[in-house]
Amino acid sequence: MSQTVTEEVVKLKVRPLTPEAFRPYGQVLERGQLIYPEVEEGRVAMELLRTRHRPNGRQTAQLAVHFTYNQTFIPVQGSMVLIVAPPPVDREADPSTYDFDFDQAAAFLVEPGQVAFIDKGVWHNAVAMGLECTFINVTRKDALEAATEERNDGRIDQISAQRPYVGYIDLVERYHRVLDLEL
Numbered sequence: 001m002s003q004t005v006t007e008e009v010v011k012l013k014v015r016p017l018t019p020e021a022f023r024p025y026g027q028v029l030e031r032g033q034l035i036y037p038e039v040e041e042g043r044v045a046m047e048l049l050r051t052r053h054r055p056n057g058r059q060t061a062q063l064a065v066h067f068t069y070n071q072t073f074i075p076v077q078g079s080m081v082l083i084v085a086p087p088p089v090d091r092e093a094d095p096s097t098y099d100f101d102f103d104q105a106a107a108f109l110v111e112p113g114q115v116a117f118i119d120k121g122v123w124h125n126a127v128a129m130g131l132e133c134t135f136i137n138v139t140r141k142d143a144l145e146a147a148t149e150e151r152n153d154g155r156i157d158q159i160s161a162q163r164p165y166v167g168y169i170d171l172v173e174r175y176h177r178v179l180d181l182e183l
């Protein structure tokens with residue numbers, strides 16, 4: 001009889017966003033400091049997105065990755081939880097083999113007025129902390145590309161299908177694991 005494989009739940013405690021705690025993943029912009037959004041292709045673009053609470057929103061199976069640009073999350077209404085993990089070790093490897101370090105994965109509460117800037121290659125996904133979060137997304141856009149379609153299903157593979165420069169990993173498919181936020 002075939003056994004269904006149930007995924008292992010990896011708990012992530014949601015932590016306050018501080019420059020020190022966030023340093024392995026990027027920078028928290030503070031007054032008097034500068035950050036430099038950067039793209040190796042396309043153009044730097046700023047868009048206003050809204051993400052809404054979704055059923056089972058505490059669990060995340062997919063995360064995005066891109067080495068050609070860094071990215072900035074700036075909540076303006078409502079808070080978000082930014083889930084991150086260090087970049088894959090080998091950028092030149094086949095993206096389908098990119099590693100994911102569960103031991104270094106983390107979740108940070110980003111509140112309105114805070115600015116979370118992730119380095120190139122950092123694994124990431126963002127979910128609404130409450131019912132919804134409207135945030136400024138500083139990202140990459142290629143010529144003629146429109147604003148990112150707002151989704152509430154955490155499906156980075158669907159984003160990747162429209163924006164091929166956004167890579168992703170499905171932790172359930174790859175490791176039979178899922179990240180579960182502990183608030």
Ligand SMILES: NC(=O)N[C@@H](O)C(=O)O
Nearest residue numbers: 064071139140148159166
């Ligand atoms: N969902 C998500 O984080 N997408 C980004 O990678 C982006 O550049 O917009």
